[in-house]
Amino acid sequence: MNDVLDDILDTVELKAALYFWGDFRPPFGLRVPAFENAARFHLNIAGECVVELGDGQNVRLHAGDLVLVPNGAAHRILGTPDDPCMPLDEAYTVAGFTGDGPFLLGNGPPDAACQLICGHFDFAAGADHPLLHAVPELLHITAADRATQSLLDDLVGLISQRMIAGGAGAMASVTRLSEALFIEILRFVTAKHPMMTTMMRAITDPQIGHALRLIHNDIAKGWTVESLGSAVGMSRSRFAERFRELVGTTPMGYIAEWRLQRALRLLRGQRASVKSVATQIGFQSAAAFTRAFAARFGHPPTHLDRTSATD
Numbered sequence: 001m002n003d004v005l006d007d008i009l010d011t012v013e014l015k016a017a018l019y020f021w022g023d024f025r026p027p028f029g030l031r032v033p034a035f036e037n038a039a040r041f042h043l044n045i046a047g048e049c050v051v052e053l054g055d056g057q058n059v060r061l062h063a064g065d066l067v068l069v070p071n072g073a074a075h076r077i078l079g080t081p082d083d084p085c086m087p088l089d090e091a092y093t094v095a096g097f098t099g100d101g102p103f104l105l106g107n108g109p110p111d112a113a114c115q116l117i118c119g120h121f122d123f124a125a126g127a128d129h130p131l132l133h134a135v136p137e138l139l140h141i142t143a144a145d146r147a148t149q150s151l152l153d154d155l156v157g158l159i160s161q162r163m164i165a166g167g168a169g170a171m172a173s174v175t176r177l178s179e180a181l182f183i184e185i186l187r188f189v190t191a192k193h194p195m196m197t198t199m200m201r202a203i204t205d206p207q208i209g210h211a212l213r214l215i216h217n218d219i220a221k222g223w224t225v226e227s228l229g230s231a232v233g234m235s236r237s238r239f240a241e242r243f244r245e246l247v248g249t250t251p252m253g254y255i256a257e258w259r260l261q262r263a264l265r266l267l268r269g270q271r272a273s274v275k276s277v278a279t280q281i282g283f284q285s286a287a288a289f290t291r292a293f294a295a296r297f298g299h300p301p302t303h304l305d306r307t308s309a310t311d
Helices: 004-011 088-095 130-134 143-147 150-165 170-189 194-204 208-217 225-231 236-247 251-269 274-280 286-297 301-310
Strands: 015-024 029-032 038-046 049-053 058-061 066-069 075-078 103-105 114-122 139-141
Touching: 004 170, 004 208, 004 251, 015 150, 015 170, 029 088, 038 150, 038 170, 049 066, 058 066, 088 103, 114 150, 114 170, 130 194, 139 170, 143 150, 150 170, 170 194, 194 208, 194 236, 208 225, 208 236, 208 251, 225 236, 225 251, 236 251, 251 274, 251 286, 274 286, 274 301, 286 301
Parallel strands: 015 103
Antiparallel strands: 015 114, 029 075, 038 066, 038 114, 049 058, 049 075, 066 139
């Protein structure tokens, strides 16, 4: 059976993108705008800075620290909380940054600079899963945290080295490494944050995890609460209760949503017809699928079908 976490990340179409390597010399401050369907990250290579959300929640990054803003919320990057801020686009113009080489900002001494690798993880439009909602709004991983996780630590080290070394293929290499980094971040935070712990417990639970694997490996099957409970050796009522406790929704609600999430990817990636997709995800008719899809996403599946055909 395929791994449930792999299927989730494949279906929501996780893709990393790097937008700059920053060399910020105090005083400095950037206002980073909100970005839908994305998780922003900042990896501090040297120096210190503060990352602050609009609600005042903030963390101080020391050398080797990593921060993740999972929901793409607007935030600020500052040398100190009192430093003046400018919008990111304006800072690009002031610095004359074109995307090549480091993004230089501020007039302070070079040895006081904060050096950040900044980027984001994109998810396809409309992509959703309880796992994505379970990640905290601001996730801080310290250098000490990384030291306890060899894979995570190795990935951060490789990203830092490759970004600074530059050369042919550097951005492509860092991008692929960053996608692996996101997965390792998810694995790391499961032990530290209650909502993540609960969701990952669902995936690894002998019975609920088994049910999730059954669903993900055969989404078109006519699953019922009874059949899933029976398949994992639980009564209908106990299975439904335990599933909701760990996953945060009912078994049939989960199946209904995941069918539509799978449909999004099929329509974008396979250039499949609406009828074919409806069959692949377990709908009895294209009409029923179209109604469910439009109710969930606000437009019929033919909209994506046409978009894919012209890509």
